[in-house]
Amino acid sequence: MKKKLLFVMPSLSAGGGEKSLINLLSQLDYDQYEVDLFLLHQDGLFMAYIPKEVRLLPLPADYREFAKPLAASLLGLLRRGKPGLAWSRLRFAANARKKRSIPENEQQGWKYTARALPPLTARYDAAIGFLENTATYFCVDKVEAVRKIGWMHIDYDQLGMDPAFDLPYFKRLDYLVTVSEECASVLRARFPSEREKVKVMYNIVSPSIIRKMAAMGEADVYGRAQGETIILSVGRLHYQKGFETAVEACRLLVSEGYNLRWCVIGEGEERQALTEQIRAANLEGRFELLGLRPNPYPYIQQADLYVQPSKFEGKSIAIDEAKILAKPIVVTDFSTAKDQIEHDRSGLIVGMDARAVADGIRRLLQEPRLRARLTEHLGQAELGTEEEIAKLNRLLA
Numbered sequence: 001m002k003k004k005l006l007f008v009m010p011s012l013s014a015g016g017g018e019k020s021l022i023n024l025l026s027q028l029d030y031d032q033y034e035v036d037l038f039l040l041h042q043d044g045l046f047m048a049y050i051p052k053e054v055r056l057l058p059l060p061a062d063y064r065e066f067a068k069p070l071a072a073s074l075l076g077l078l079r080r081g082k083p084g085l086a087w088s089r090l091r092f093a094a095n096a097r098k099k100r101s102i103p104e105n106e107q108q109g110w111k112y113t114a115r116a117l118p119p120l121t122a123r124y125d126a127a128i129g130f131l132e133n134t135a136t137y138f139c140v141d142k143v144e145a146v147r148k149i150g151w152m153h154i155d156y157d158q159l160g161m162d163p164a165f166d167l168p169y170f171k172r173l174d175y176l177v178t179v180s181e182e183c184a185s186v187l188r189a190r191f192p193s194e195r196e197k198v199k200v201m202y203n204i205v206s207p208s209i210i211r212k213m214a215a216m217g218e219a220d221v222y223g224r225a226q227g228e229t230i231i232l233s234v235g236r237l238h239y240q241k242g243f244e245t246a247v248e249a250c251r252l253l254v255s256e257g258y259n260l261r262w263c264v265i266g267e268g269e270e271r272q273a274l275t276e277q278i279r280a281a282n283l284e285g286r287f288e289l290l291g292l293r294p295n296p297y298p299y300i301q302q303a304d305l306y307v308q309p310s311k312f313e314g315k316s317i318a319i320d321e322a323k324i325l326a327k328p329i330v331v332t333d334f335s336t337a338k339d340q341i342e343h344d345r346s347g348l349i350v351g352m353d354a355r356a357v358a359d360g361i362r363r364l365l366q367e368p369r370l371r372a373r374l375t376e377h378l379g380q381a382e383l384g385t386e387e388e389i390a391k392l393n394r395l396l397a
Contacts, residue, residue: 005126009130010135011041011044014046016316017153020153022050026206035055036055045292048294062082066085095109102160103161104161104162110137114141120142120143127139128150147174147175152179154314156183158240158311166191170197175197176194182335184198199391202388211297213295217298217302218298222303229259231307232303233306234265237266240311242309245357246354248281249309249361263288264287266292310331326375328370328374329374330360331347332349332351334352346381347374
């Protein structure tokens with residue numbers, strides 16, 4: 001008899017958690033598991049990569065109306081004869097405008113969202129909320145399952161969440177999985193009563209798949225100019241990723257005469273602010289926001305350097321992918337950086353200010369032997385994490 005699993009995720013838009021879920025689903029043994037997937041928003045870059053064995057559950061009609069923009073949502077709910085839900089949608093919108101962190105607003109908004117989501121009728125052997133906040137709350141409140149698992153992809157203390165809101169939910173989980181030892185330490189310290197539930201499972205990355213996809217791109221995805229150095233960063237255009245620091249570091253290096261172009265793959269709410277910063281620094285054509293790319297691996301493969309200027313991370317999949325493609329890497333010294341990079345051996349760890357980032361890049365540009373040594377070390381390292389699926393199998397046993 002196959003075990004029946006449910007995975008819950010807000011969407012499959014571009015992001016590390018979303019990519020991690022797709023990688024995990026691609027490694028499951030479907031002779032052993034029957035898998036359902038519930039997405040609160042059925043859109044995103046990775047929708048096309050859902051394995052054919054996975055059944056995507058339909059969204060409830062009330063929730064489809066609830067999830068629309070405010071005016072359309074209110075009108076649709078009233079037409080359906082749901083004035084109570086319309087009132088909840090209005091309160092949800094008011095809650096989202098309160099001066100709190102976005103994750104805290106999401107926490108407080110759950111009580112309104114939950115009213116548009118009836119419990120699932122199926123019973124599962126395990127329900128897995130694969131992202132912090134809503135996905136976990138849904139598993140706890142709306143799913144009947146023998147085992148319930150929450151997943152935390154980031155340093156909890158950096159999120160700006162209210163631990164008092166999460167504690168009752170974490171108490172109802174069987175396991176709380178996170179992606180690095182540092183993130184696990186933070187959770188155990190923040191929630192000591194739940195410390196035994198915390199487990200570490202690294203994001204699944206497959207070197208063979210990444211290298212195969214890297215070879216699928218055009219010969220020159222950047223349209224590189226003569227003598228131009230290409231720097232690449234990958235990540236959501238969000239405060240967390242520190243791209244405003246990258247723009248300033250780029251300005252410093254260009255002012256010193258370096259012939260470089262810094263490209264960013266990703267999309268997000270900071271695009272307008274970054275565009276204005278790029279324009280003010282006269283960096284058009286030097287710092288480029290490329291948007292989303294379904295296959296980022298040719299861009300990583302063909303870049304000269306990979307830079308991650310983040311303020312905080314859980315365990316960055318993009319860094320792991322750059323390591324697999326043996327790129328010289330510069331990362332800022334966020335709390336989990338040392339979980340992924342050994343300074344001066346697999347990359348450089350630098351301070352979080354623009355000058356420190358520029359100094360690290362300058363060092364790589366000026367020291368070809370260092371670049372070659374970093375590339376050689378990464379080329380010889382065993383970097384795949386496909387075996388991590390065995391940890392999940394043990395949790396589900």
